[in-house]
Structures are given as C-alpha cells and as structure tokens.
Amino acid sequence: MKKPLLILVLFVFAFGLRAQNAQEMVDRLKKDLQAKPDAKRIAVIYSDLTWYYSKIDIDSALHYGDKAVIESRKLNDSTLLAQVYSDIGAVYFIKGDFINSKVNYLTAYKVRKLRNDVKGLAKINNNLANIYEKTHQYKQAMAAFVEALSYFESVKDEKNTSITKGNIGLIYLKLKNYPKALQYIGDVVRFQEKNNFTEELCVSCLNLGNVYLQLNDTLQALKYYDKSVKACTAVGNKKGLSSGFNNIASIKTEQKKSKDALAFFEKSKAIREELHSDLDKANFDLNLANEYVSAQQFGKAKKLLLSTQKFYESSGTTEKLQINYKSLINVYAALHQPDSVTYFLDKLVVLDEQLLVNKAEKQAAELETQYQTEKKELQLQKSKAEIALRESEIKKKETQFIIAILISLALLIIIYLVYRQQKLKNKQQQQEFELKSAIAKIETQNKLQEQRLAISRDLHDNIGSQLTFIISSVDNIKYAFDIQNQKLDAKLSGISNFAKSTIIELRDTIWAMNKSEITFEDLQARIHNFIDKAQEAKEDIQFNFEVNPTLKELRFSSVEGMNLYRTIQEAINNSIKYARPQSVAVSILPEAEKVLIRITDDGCGFNRETVLMGNGIQNMEKRIRDIGGTFEIHSEPDKGTAITIMLGIQSQKQQGL
The missing domain is CATH 1.20.58 (Methane Monooxygenase Hydroxylase; Chain G, domain 1)
Known part of the structure; x- marks a missing residue:
C-alpha cells in the first residue's frame, strides 16, 4: 500500500513570526532609513530588512544581514547580534543552504550562551534540529530536541514539552521506529486531549494517523485523521484540514473507492485555495x-x-x-494597567452573559417549537383520551420551559452578583496595593534624601575645610618664604590651583546631591557660571548658551542632571583646550518627542579615523548612555566639531512627576 505521509509540522520555533506583507514592510523600512535615524535604529532596520527580504529576494536579505552584523558589532549589542545571526540562519534555511544556516545558528548560539539566555538556547536547538532533520542527520536532530526538552521540563513548561516530544516522535517516524513514534506522539495526543488543546490536536492527530498508517492499521489511521479534521475544523486550521482530507483521500484511493477519494481530494483542493482568508x-x-x-x-x-x-x-x-x-x-495585568484589565473583564462578562442568554433563548425556542408541534398533533387526534394525555404532556413541557427560563435567569443573576463582588474586591486590593507602594516609595525617597544631605554635609564640612586648609597653607608658604626656585613656585601654584578646582567640583557635586530633581533652568545657571569662568580665561572666545523656554522646567534626577552637566562641561573644556575656536555654542532644543543638545565650535576640528579618542570622549559617551540617551560626535579638519546628544522627552517628564 502506498503510505501517504503529509506530515503537518508546526513544531518549529522561529525567532519571531512577522505576518505582514513583505514588500510593504521593505518599502516602509527603507523610508525609515531615509529619515536618518540613530545608530541603534539603523541596526534594527537592517535586521528587519534581512527578515522581510527573505520572503522576496534572498540576495538582498543576505546583503542587509551583513550590514546588520556590522552595525550590531559597532553598538556592541549582544542581544541584537544574536537576533541578526538567527535571522541570517533562517534566510539560508529558506534558500536551502543548510551549511551556512547551521553556521549562523551556531554563532547565535554562542552569543546567547555567553548571555546565559537559556530560553533562547532552547529555541535555537529546535532550529538546529530542523536543519539536522532536513539533512538526514537524525542523531544530531534528536540530540538537539532532547536538549530543548530538558530545558522545557526543568521550567515545567508543559505545553512546549509536549510540542518537543511531538518533534522527537516525528524523528522516530522518519527513522521507521514506529513503536517509539507511537509512544511519543500518542502521549502528546493524550496530554492535549486531557487539556483540551484543540489547536495542537489538529496536528498531533494527523501525525498519529500517519504512524498508524505505517503500522498498516488503516482503521486507527482513519480514526485519527477524522479527529484531526474535527479539531482543525473547530479551530479553523485550514492547512491541517486540507492535509487531513488529502490523507483520507489517499486511503480511499488504495481502497479502490474512487468516488469517495475524488470527493475528499476536491475538499482538500477547495480549502487550499482559501488558505489566506x-x-x-x-x-x-x-x-x-x-x-x-x-x-x-x-x-x-x-x-x-x-x-x-x-x-x-x-x-x-x-x-x-x-x-x-x-x-x-x-496581558494588561502583566503590564500593570488595571483600568484596561477592568475594561476587558467587563467585556468578557457581557460576552459570557450574552452567550448564556443566547443558549437559553435557543433552548427556549427549541422547547417552543416542540411545544407547537405537539400541539398541532393534538388537533389531529380523535380520541379524547389521547387528547387529554397529550395536553398533560404539553403542560409538562410548558412547565419544563418555564423552569428552564427561571434557571437561566437565576444563573445570570448569580453570575452578575459574583462578578460585581469580585470586581469590588479587586478594586479594593488594587487601591491598598497602590497606597502601600506609594508610602514605601515616599519612605525610601525620604531616607535617600536624608543620606544625601548627610553625605553632602560631611563633604562640605570635612573635605571642603581640608582643601581650604591646603590652599591657605600653600599660599602662606609662598608669602612667608622668598622662593627663588621657579619650578618650586610653579609647583606650589599648581597645587593651590588644583585644590581650588577640586573645591569647585566638590561644590557642584554637593549641589547635585542636595537636589532630588534638577531642571534645565538649574543646569543653565550652573553652566553659565562655568562659562563665565571660561570667558575670563579665554577672552578671545565667544561663548553662547541657549535653552528653549519650553524645556526649562523639564526635570531630571540628580544623577542624570550631573551627567548632563559634566558632559557639557567636558565638551566645552575640550574645545578650549584643543580646538582653538573663536566661538563655542551650546543649544538645547525640543525635537519631536526628544530633547536635542548640541555643543559646537568653529575650531580646527580633527579626523576621527586618524585621531585616537581619549578617555574624555569615552566618558562623555558613557555618561549619556547611562541616562538612556544617544551621543554622537562629528568633526572635520578646519570645519569645527559638533557634539549631538538626544534624550527621550517623554521618559524625562515621567521621571519628574
């Protein structure tokens, strides 16, 4: 007998399923590239183009995959890098180049292993197993599936455990080890039937039918194909339904029942033409x-x-x-959005009530129809005894009808009362939780503020006074002794100046610690003081500082404000020290949903490819990255230097509330 093995494999773990029109997404992503986004967004766009081009142009997909790898490495973003290598592995898999697909999946595996991404490793194992299965390396495929199974069992993920066991069963089926295949896939079907996993039964029953067919048990094969058809029909799985009809038709063909076979083949064909509904x-x-x-x-x-x-x-x-x-x-409960939880809970209750009412109305209509039918039959009866008997039955049906209506109404009332009580209880618990959280947050903030004030007092009283003593001592030495040694005199002056500079830095730090929040207006005043001192030292340089009025009240934490202040301060110092500019400008402006900070000079500039970046620029970039912003520096010889900082304005407003 010819064995039809249309195995519907839905046990593949892809990194992400993106079910949008590929060409539309490619056009949209290219349009996003033209808007010149930041480096992180560019890398993500290249990664997405890799995926969407895999559906329409493999060469273009690999081209953008290479770009995505380069940009991800520049950002040193291991999460994105693992994603990109997984996408490239999928592209090669679609192309049929299983060697390169395996290489890229293994690269993604190494990255995720370094990040200890256990769940990601389990999914890659499944992808590798599919490559092994395609290349008939069933031993390696089995090893990868077993490793994934070990993880899912360890975290008690019963659903994915069942799916992985189904994959193992399919390997045994291809190895013609039908008893083992029957054991694994049979266990999967029983688990899914017990938990009413109808969608999974659509596939599992189809595969179990294939096992029985290989065992020449046609009756059991047809039984599970029929279960698959019913399950697929229940969940609307047209792919599974089409495959089920096709396998049944193949059996009918072997049984010489050509009429039945043609009918099932036509059903399969019709459904396949409607798959994209x-x-x-x-x-x-x-x-x-x-x-x-x-x-x-x-x-x-x-x-x-x-x-x-x-x-x-x-x-x-x-x-x-x-x-x-x-x-x-x-989802909304996990996102801590209680209003949305309540909204959809109300909609669910209304829907449940509507379904219950519809069911009651349907039962009432059926009883009413039955009642009318029996009433008409009574009119045709000639015997008074039979008429009396029928009337008694009708009254009984009427009583049953009334009782059914009353029971339905009682159930609706009970459901509503239980729901109302539960809703009030949930609301009260939510309010209590929010109150406790708010109190705990206030207490924590108060303690932190007290600690900051204590530390700032210690810094001012102890470190500040000690530095002042050092300055005074050095000045006394210089005035008390007629120092003829110029090197010694310069050294003492350097110590005094360094101590004074340290006091200024200390005051800035104490200023930031004493504030729970810092606005751009606060920063403007502080930076103006710094610029005034810089102006005294460099009278030939024109300094300009501008803050858009709409941003003056934008609030930051003390750490964020200090990081911004130090970054701007370092940028101005670098311009004065290295660029020999005639003017230095600082501007802070709103741009879309972000804050744009630009520090520019018209100095000598430099070539980024030939100049080694010092710790100062690296520190500035790290400070901005630590507060969730982006930092870019552009410079050309004889054309000056521009530093651009972008901060998310919405997140800063929320932090200030």
Whole structure:
C-alpha cells in the first residue's frame, strides 16, 4: 500500500513570526532609513530588512544581514547580534543552504550562551534540529530536541514539552521506529486531549494517523485523521484540514473507492485555495499573541490581540473573542494597567452573559417549537383520551420551559452578583496595593534624601575645610618664604590651583546631591557660571548658551542632571583646550518627542579615523548612555566639531512627576 505521509509540522520555533506583507514592510523600512535615524535604529532596520527580504529576494536579505552584523558589532549589542545571526540562519534555511544556516545558528548560539539566555538556547536547538532533520542527520536532530526538552521540563513548561516530544516522535517516524513514534506522539495526543488543546490536536492527530498508517492499521489511521479534521475544523486550521482530507483521500484511493477519494481530494483542493482568508490570519495572529504572552513579550502580544479583537467583534466569532478577551486581561495585568484589565473583564462578562442568554433563548425556542408541534398533533387526534394525555404532556413541557427560563435567569443573576463582588474586591486590593507602594516609595525617597544631605554635609564640612586648609597653607608658604626656585613656585601654584578646582567640583557635586530633581533652568545657571569662568580665561572666545523656554522646567534626577552637566562641561573644556575656536555654542532644543543638545565650535576640528579618542570622549559617551540617551560626535579638519546628544522627552517628564 502506498503510505501517504503529509506530515503537518508546526513544531518549529522561529525567532519571531512577522505576518505582514513583505514588500510593504521593505518599502516602509527603507523610508525609515531615509529619515536618518540613530545608530541603534539603523541596526534594527537592517535586521528587519534581512527578515522581510527573505520572503522576496534572498540576495538582498543576505546583503542587509551583513550590514546588520556590522552595525550590531559597532553598538556592541549582544542581544541584537544574536537576533541578526538567527535571522541570517533562517534566510539560508529558506534558500536551502543548510551549511551556512547551521553556521549562523551556531554563532547565535554562542552569543546567547555567553548571555546565559537559556530560553533562547532552547529555541535555537529546535532550529538546529530542523536543519539536522532536513539533512538526514537524525542523531544530531534528536540530540538537539532532547536538549530543548530538558530545558522545557526543568521550567515545567508543559505545553512546549509536549510540542518537543511531538518533534522527537516525528524523528522516530522518519527513522521507521514506529513503536517509539507511537509512544511519543500518542502521549502528546493524550496530554492535549486531557487539556483540551484543540489547536495542537489538529496536528498531533494527523501525525498519529500517519504512524498508524505505517503500522498498516488503516482503521486507527482513519480514526485519527477524522479527529484531526474535527479539531482543525473547530479551530479553523485550514492547512491541517486540507492535509487531513488529502490523507483520507489517499486511503480511499488504495481502497479502490474512487468516488469517495475524488470527493475528499476536491475538499482538500477547495480549502487550499482559501488558505489566506481573514479568519485564518486572525486565528494565526491570536495563536502568535498567546505565544508572546508565554514568552512575556506583552507589548507584541497586546498589539496582535487588539488587532484580532476588532476582527472577531466585527465577524461575531464569539469563541475566539472569549479567548481574545481573556488573553488581553492577562496581558494588561502583566503590564500593570488595571483600568484596561477592568475594561476587558467587563467585556468578557457581557460576552459570557450574552452567550448564556443566547443558549437559553435557543433552548427556549427549541422547547417552543416542540411545544407547537405537539400541539398541532393534538388537533389531529380523535380520541379524547389521547387528547387529554397529550395536553398533560404539553403542560409538562410548558412547565419544563418555564423552569428552564427561571434557571437561566437565576444563573445570570448569580453570575452578575459574583462578578460585581469580585470586581469590588479587586478594586479594593488594587487601591491598598497602590497606597502601600506609594508610602514605601515616599519612605525610601525620604531616607535617600536624608543620606544625601548627610553625605553632602560631611563633604562640605570635612573635605571642603581640608582643601581650604591646603590652599591657605600653600599660599602662606609662598608669602612667608622668598622662593627663588621657579619650578618650586610653579609647583606650589599648581597645587593651590588644583585644590581650588577640586573645591569647585566638590561644590557642584554637593549641589547635585542636595537636589532630588534638577531642571534645565538649574543646569543653565550652573553652566553659565562655568562659562563665565571660561570667558575670563579665554577672552578671545565667544561663548553662547541657549535653552528653549519650553524645556526649562523639564526635570531630571540628580544623577542624570550631573551627567548632563559634566558632559557639557567636558565638551566645552575640550574645545578650549584643543580646538582653538573663536566661538563655542551650546543649544538645547525640543525635537519631536526628544530633547536635542548640541555643543559646537568653529575650531580646527580633527579626523576621527586618524585621531585616537581619549578617555574624555569615552566618558562623555558613557555618561549619556547611562541616562538612556544617544551621543554622537562629528568633526572635520578646519570645519569645527559638533557634539549631538538626544534624550527621550517623554521618559524625562515621567521621571519628574
């Protein structure tokens, strides 16, 4: 007998499923590149272009993959680098170049191992296993699946454990070890049936049917193909449904039942032509959203769930809408958005009530129809005894009908009261939690402020007085003794000047520590003092400092404010020390949802490719990166130097509240 083995493999762990039109996304990403985003965004765009081009142009995908690797290495971003190598591995896999696909997956594996990304390693093991399976390296494939299985079992991820066992079962099926395949896939089916994992049963039952077919047990094969068809129909899995019909048709062909075989083949063909329906896309997005929830990628899950919510509401797909609402409740709970949790909890209760009412109305309509039918039959009865008996039955049905309505109403009232009580309880618990959190936060801030004040007093009283003593002692030595040695005199002057400079730095630090928040207006006053001193030292340089009025009240923490102050101070010092400029300008302006800070001079400039960057620039870049901003420096010989700092304005406003 010819064995039809249309195995629907849905056990592949891809890094990310992006179900948007590839060409549209490529066009959009290229448009984003033209907007000249920052370095991090450029690297992400190159990575996304690698993925989307894999669907329409493999050569372009590999071209942008190389660019994404270069940019990720410049940023020293290991997370993004692992993502890029995984994407390139997927491109080579689609191309059929399994050697290069394996090389890139193994590179991503090394990066994630250094980051101790255990979950990411488990997913890469599954991707590597698929390569091994494609190249008939079943031993290596089995080893990779077993390693992934060990992880999922250790974290008690029963669902992914079941999926991985299904993968192992498929390897045994290809190795013709049918008893082992039957054991693994059979366990998967029983687990999924016990937990009502209908979507997974669609695939698992199809694969179990294939095992039984190889064992020449046609009856069991047809039984599980039928279960697969029912499960796929229930969840709207057209790929699984089409494969199930195709396998049944193949058996009918072997049984010489050509009429039945043709009918099933036609069904399979018709469904395959409809695979790209809106419902199929919505179901896929819903499944992907739930996978994001499992991976705790709640932002991505929310976006997909809100999209599918609109489709299910407009199409009236109530079962999927229930799942959608429940998933949204879980997502918003994880995102700590209680108002949204309450909103979708209300919608779920309303939907449940509507479904219950619809069910009651349907039952009532059925009883009413039955009642009317029996009533008409009574009119046809000639026997008074039979009429009396029928009337008794009708009264009984009427009583049952009334009881059913009353029970339905009672259930609705109970559900509403329980929901209302639970809602009030949840609201009270939320308020108590928020109050405790606020009190704890205030207490912590008070303690921190007390500690900062104590430290600043110690610095002022102890370190400040000691430095002042050093300055006084050095000056006394210079005035008390007629020092003829110029080197000694210069050395003493240097010590005095260094101590004075240290006092100024100490005052800046104490100023920052004494403030819980720092605004641009505070920074402006401080920087003006610094510029005034610089003006005294360099009278031939024109200094200009400008802050947009809308940003003066923008608030920062003391650490953020000090980092900004030190960065601007270091930039001006570098211009004075190395650039020999005629003018130095500092401007702070709003740009979209960010703050743009520019420090420019018209000095001699330098060539970044030939000049070794010192610690000063590296320190400035690190200070800005530590407070969530971006730092760029542009310079050309004889054309001056420009330093650009970008800060997110929304996050700073939130920190200031």
